[in-house]
Amino acid sequence: xxxxxxxxxxxxxxxxxxxxxxxxxxxxxxxxxxxxxxxxxxxxxxxxxxxxxxxxxxxxxxxxxxxxxxxxxxxxxxxxxxxxxxxxxxxxxxxxxxxxxxxxxxxxxxxxxxxxxxxxxxxxxxxxxxxxxxxxxxxxxxxxxxxxxxxxxxxxxxxxxxxxxxxxxxxxxxxxxxxxxxxxxxxxxxxxxxxxxxxxxxxxxxxxxxxxxxxxxxxxxxxxxxxxxxxxxxxxxxxxxxxxxxxxxxxxxxxxxxxxxxxxxxxxxxxxxxxxxxxxxxxxxxxxxxxxxxxxxxxxxxxxxxxxxxxxxxxxxxxxxxxxxxxxxxxxxxxxxxxxxxxxxxxxxxxxxxxxxxxxxxxxxxxxxxxxxxxxxxxxxxxxxxxxxxxxxxxxxxxxxxxx
Numbered sequence: 001x002x003x004x005x006x007x008x009x010x011x012x013x014x015x016x017x018x019x020x021x022x023x024x025x026x027x028x029x030x031x032x033x034x035x036x037x038x039x040x041x042x043x044x045x046x047x048x049x050x051x052x053x054x055x056x057x058x059x060x061x062x063x064x065x066x067x068x069x070x071x072x073x074x075x076x077x078x079x080x081x082x083x084x085x086x087x088x089x090x091x092x093x094x095x096x097x098x099x100x101x102x103x104x105x106x107x108x109x110x111x112x113x114x115x116x117x118x119x120x121x122x123x124x125x126x127x128x129x130x131x132x133x134x135x136x137x138x139x140x141x142x143x144x145x146x147x148x149x150x151x152x153x154x155x156x157x158x159x160x161x162x163x164x165x166x167x168x169x170x171x172x173x174x175x176x177x178x179x180x181x182x183x184x185x186x187x188x189x190x191x192x193x194x195x196x197x198x199x200x201x202x203x204x205x206x207x208x209x210x211x212x213x214x215x216x217x218x219x220x221x222x223x224x225x226x227x228x229x230x231x232x233x234x235x236x237x238x239x240x241x242x243x244x245x246x247x248x249x250x251x252x253x254x255x256x257x258x259x260x261x262x263x264x265x266x267x268x269x270x271x272x273x274x275x276x277x278x279x280x281x282x283x284x285x286x287x288x289x290x291x292x293x294x295x296x297x298x299x300x301x302x303x304x305x306x307x308x309x310x311x312x313x314x315x316x317x318x319x320x321x322x323x324x325x326x327x328x329x330x331x332x333x334x335x336x337x338x339x340x341x342x343x344x345x346x347x348x349x350x351x352x353x354x355x356x357x358x359x360x361x362x363x364x365x366x367x368x369x370x371x372x373x374x375x376x377x378x379x380x381x382x383x384x385x386x387x388x389x390x391x392x393x394x395x396x397x398x399x400x401x402x403x404x
Contacts, residue, residue: 004151004245006193009158009186012059016159019091020054023047025167025300030271035287037294040171042164045276045306049115051232052157052183052304053084053147059156060145061088069094071141076100076133078126079108080232080305081147086115097142099133101125105309148182149239158186164300165194172297175283177304178202178211178253179233181242187302188249199251201292203282206255208234214243215253229316230261232279232305254292256285259323264288266320268303277308278316322403325383327356329375330393331401336362336372344374347396353389354379 023046028039044052061073072095075085082098089096096117100109103124113119122132137144146153160183165171174191178184188200204212207228214221222237238246246253256264261278264285268274276284283301286292321327334340341360348355357377364373380386393400 004154004158004185004189004241006189008151008155009162009190012055012152012155013159013162015059015062016055016156019058021047022163025164028272028301031267031284031287035294035299037173037287037296038298039287039294040164040168040298040300041272041274041284042160042300042302043274044160045274045280045303047305049080049083049087049111050305050307051080051084051280052160052302053080054087055084055159056148056150056153056156056182056186057081057084057145058088058091060150060152061092061094061143063152064094064143068143071143072096073145074099074133074136074140074142075145075147076126076130077147078104078129078231080307081145082108082112082117082119083115083307085145086112086117090116095142097133097136097140099129099136101129105311107310108307146239148180148185148235149241150182151241154182154186154189154241154245156186157183158190160302161187161190161194164302165191168298168300169195170298171195171198171300173199173201173292173294173299175201175203175286175292175299175301177230177233177279177282177302178204178246178250179208179235179279180237180239181211181246182239183302183304184211184250185242185245189245192249200249201286202246202250202253203286204253204255205230205233205261205278205282206257208236209255210236211238211243211246212253212255214238215247215250228261229258229265229278229312230282232277232307233282254286256282256289256291259319260285260289262316262320263324265316266324269317274303275306275308275313276303277305280304280306321379325380325386327377327379328386328389329377329403330390331373331375332393332398333367334372334374336370341372341374344393344398345376347392347398348376348378348389351389351392352385
């Protein structure tokens with residue numbers, strides 16, 4: 001089967017009833033105020049296993065023949081798809097094997113095993129894990145469950161669109177992340193069939209713009225992937241099935257930067273109390289960055305997942321705070337004598353700058369025996385507040401270096 005139809009999406013919704021959570025579709029007040037639109041967030045980050053992937057994986061497996069079910073399933077994934085396959089197989093009583101790269105986060109490896117899959121660690125990158133999965137498929141007769149290039153998987157992801165329009169039938173715009181194109185193709189097919197006037201916009205990281213470039217050139221293109229916090233949509237080549245669906249049903253694709261994604265992550269955390277992985281935050285990144293004009297429009301944005309490496313969160317927050325003027329490192333040379341450091345810190349404190357980190361160095365080459373290099377990381381309210389603190393230090397005749 002190659003074609004994906006709206007009827008398949010309807011049937012997928014029936015199959016998934018009672019299996020997956022119909023996630024909330026919530027009004028985002030602060031985001032609406034900033035964009036002058038009416039913004040609703042589809043919280044697939046609160047789906048079982050923290051991602052939409054279970055929808056497509058389960059829908060694929062429920063359509064296997066009895067002989068195929070006996071042979072089990074195999075998949076390759078570094079995260080969300082792995083857990084979706086493991087949970088779905090467990091629910092259906094199937095044996096599942098998931099091949100993950102050796103450097104996959106321990107938390108994701110552990111979660112995939114906890115959900116019942118046998119985990120095989122192979123290679124340093126996804127492509128090597130994928131090749132190993134194909135070898136297992138050939139050796140065991142297991143069915144390979146593709147993360148996006150499969151009609152049943154696409155139809156399963158399309159059920160998100162049905163739920164969105166059930167809650168808010170008069171949407172003007174739908175924003176959805178794009179990697180290989182499974183979730184975007186499924187949702188776009190569903191919502192456009194119900195209401196062709198809805199504008200569907202895909203959002204992709206500019207560090208892996210495979211679908212963006214393919215649509216622009218009118219043919220499937222493979223691109224080099226650069227490191228990205230949106231690893232869930234870091235796909236080098238679109239799917240053969242998803243590409244024509246995207247071309248037909250998606251009106252526009254925009255790309256966002258790593259900085260814009262990190263700022264969206266921080267915004268969701270602070271203003272919506274939501275933890276969202278990089279790939280799931282890209283629709284909000286597109287809204288906050290001003291790439292889209294949604295003034296007066298009713299918009300549904302899909303937060304596709306919330307599975308993020310705990311060790312990455314601090315780095316993302318730190319980067320977002322630096323780029324929004326809320327965290328700054330300042331270096332200064334002081335005379336090494338009593339009271340100098342206190343005067344410097346008092347100048348910062350009088351402007352209500354909050355010192356987070358302080359480091360003193362007397363051992364740097366080029367310093368005289370009478371000098372002390374001091375580096376402080378300060379927290380400020382915003383870019384304007386940061387400028388005020390910097391100006392006061394300059395007025396006090398401190399020769400400082402600082403991050404812009």
